[in-house]
Every structure is written in structure tokens, then in C-alpha cells.
Amino acid sequence: MEKRRNAFQRHAGALIGAICFCGAAQACELPSGRRLETERVALSYRTEPSKIVVGEHFALELAVCRKQKAEIRNEINLDAHMPEHRHGMNYRPSVSALGSGRFRSEGWLFHMPGRWEFVFELGSERLADSVLVE
Ligand SMILES: [Cu+2]
Secondary structure (H helix, E strand, O other): OHHHHHHOOOOOOEEEOOOOOOOOOOOOOOOOOEEEEOOOEEEEEEEEOOOOOOOOOEEEEEEEEEOOOOOOOOOEEEEEEEOOOOEEOOOOOEEEEEEOOEEEEEEEOOOOOEEEEEEEEEOOEEEEEEEEEO
């Protein structure tokens, strides 16, 4: 565990191990929010408050579901960065698993206006979503 934490230290992200994303692979019913998917997983997320304000903390509600039976390592890593500026956040959000593929992540803060990209890594699956913060 300690070793793994070190491997992720360069990311200003949140990592949590040993999580079951969902029970069986099934039709992915997810709560409303922004929906992202790959061939193997789908997720929806929303921020709290829904409008991200520069320099103010926000939280993230995330729901994840497997579309296939494929093995997915039970790890989740959440991060955000500004691709044009090549920097990430100055804060490291925490993640807690709420069960049934639901997660709550707190401690997010975008310190500059512009284009930010959320990056959600679920095992080897990587999903990204771009948002404009004014
Ligand atoms: Cu920037």
C-alpha cells in the first residue's frame, strides 16, 4: 500500500484502493449528471455546487458502473488539470466510497479561470471531461 501511494505521489489526485465498482456487469443505470463512458465502464458525475467558481472549494459526486464482465482493477484515481497550462490543482481531493459504485470526493478547487479537464482513472480505464471555468 505504501509503495502504491508513492507511485501516485506525482499526481495531485485522489487514490483509493480495494473498491468494488459494482456488483455484476449489467445495464448501467446511473444518476443524472455528466456521463462519460468507455467500452468497459460508464460513469456519471456532478459537482456541488453545480457551477464551479474559481478559487472556491467544490465536491464531486461520482457513480461508476461496469458495462462488461471484464476484469477492472479496483482502483480509482481522480484528478484535474489545465491542459493548455500544463499544471494541475494545488489541492489533493479526498475520495470516499459510498458503496454500489458511488463515490464522494471533496476538496476540489480550481485556482484559475480557463479550461480544466477532469481525469477519472478506474483501474486501467481513463475517462476525461473538459470544463470551462470563468
Ligand atoms: Cu492555468
